[in-house]
Amino acid sequence: MLTTFLLVLNVLFNNLSAANPKSFTTTNVTFTSSGISLSGTIFKPDHATAAVVIVHGSGQEKRMTEFATLLADNGIAVLTYDKRGVGESGGVYAGPEVGTNNVDAFNLNLLSSDVSSAVDILSKDLQNKVPIGLIGGSQAGWIIPLAAQKNKKVKFMTIFSGALITVKEQLRFQFYTNGDSNFWDTHTEDDARKHIMTDPDRYEFEDTDPNKTLAELSIPGLWIFGGKDIQVPVNLSIEHLNQLKPNKTNYEYKLYPALGHNTAFSDSKEPVEYAIAWIKNRKSSK
Template sequence: MKTINKLTFFKNSISIKQFCRNFILILFLFNTINQVFAIPPNFTTKNIKFLSEEDSLAGTIFKPDHPTAAVVIIHGSGQEKRMTEFATLLAENGIAVFTYDKRGVGESGGTYAGPEVGTNNVDAQNLNLLSLDASAAVNVLSKNLSNNKIAIGLIGGSQAGWIIPLAAEKNKKVKFMAIFSGALITVKEQLRFQFYTNGNTNFWDTHTEEDARKHTMTDPDKYEFIDTNPTDTLSKLSIPGLWIYGGKDIQVPVNLSIENLNALKSKGKHYEYKLFPALGHNTAFSKDEEPMKDVIKWTKNIKIPKSK
């Protein structure tokens, strides 16, 4: 009986040792396979600190091996850090990117302005300041591109629709702009529309374009500040631009914005737009990938008009 128990113990010991050896071998093979089949990123990243209006801002440059275009990402209205996922997507598609923490956010100095901290972030002074940050970021990206023939543009959504034209007017290095859900009306008009829709996702099921437009143009303003009209700036620019809109947007009056865009196009401006009737304000990162694909394709194939 004792002999049988010893033999059984000996066999069990061999089985455990064999299992451990096999397990270690499997782990080794698994790690080896991962290393063989892992695809390294086709871009490099570089953290950068730069000055804008005497404040130190921080961001990251994403540089593909052979970029076809380059962009600086401009923030919306919130307290936004550098947009690394967006930058990665663009870089994977051969577009060099500079994305930075908004002033007063993350590693960037300066003071953030916005309703979260009890201040107005849409008055002309703050929009102009943010456009100066964008212009400084363009200079940083330009210096870090090995090929000076690569066109640099600005890309962003929502509030960026006011900031991008201001930055493009300030910096002649900006050769194009791509804007998701940017209002082509004054800031005050946009706020009237937004207050009227009041976050109601079913707004367009119960309201007409005529009704919404009436309130956008005539409702009393809740706040007083120096206004910004993007069409004033866009009428001075000669660079191409692409706007992406969602037909169910309840933050931006899309039809009114498109009318103003068409008026600029009729004057010879190189402006385009694409409307996605089923989408809302978040056209960039909705479940529908087509808006982003369209912008990436347009950016990679941008034709820069020759300066007159």
């Protein structure tokens, strides 16, 4: 399955966040989604210019306090929560670690409902004073558009290494690259696309196509990609994004050719800094 985006991000920003003076307050909250109770923390800067809900990747992820601290130190209010079935949140976690499929349409929609409920509780706390968006990576690239479609309070999307292809197509690519960090040194774009389109599926489930949802949204979106990604076919995803852009001029992307899938916690600070600056400019989208 997809690399766990936010779990490692949690560790990366630990020292960075600790070095900054605290300029925000935190409040633990609980909220209900699809009949279960989820637990999280709101980080509220003294002078917030925007706000985000952190959307999980594919793993068993608790609230991402270090990443939230980094954002809050940059004037961005945050709600981060324990994924359903993880930490202090109720419900059942779905994933390969427990022998279930966490990328079928049912589970992605369920997780997007959790995100929508998180947006509601953050909006209530902030009293609609700043625009609220969603931020996440990897599997969150499918969940974020679904959540934005469900909740009109969502005013923007920030997605690290999110696929703009169907789930099944992404899995074909991931199985073909097989974790080979040197994949792009020995394979061509045409070769990769052939396998994406023709390889047999190892699992049968109801698929999700993010492009259908993105075509219906009207909010700004930023995608950040690494050119050496071996989990998401970046060039194909950018191609789909460019097909959307004539009608969605507020969709943008930033490509870092030397980076891989883990753009947000690579050796370079630039992707996260770019995302933070972009989010802070969303104040005009309120």
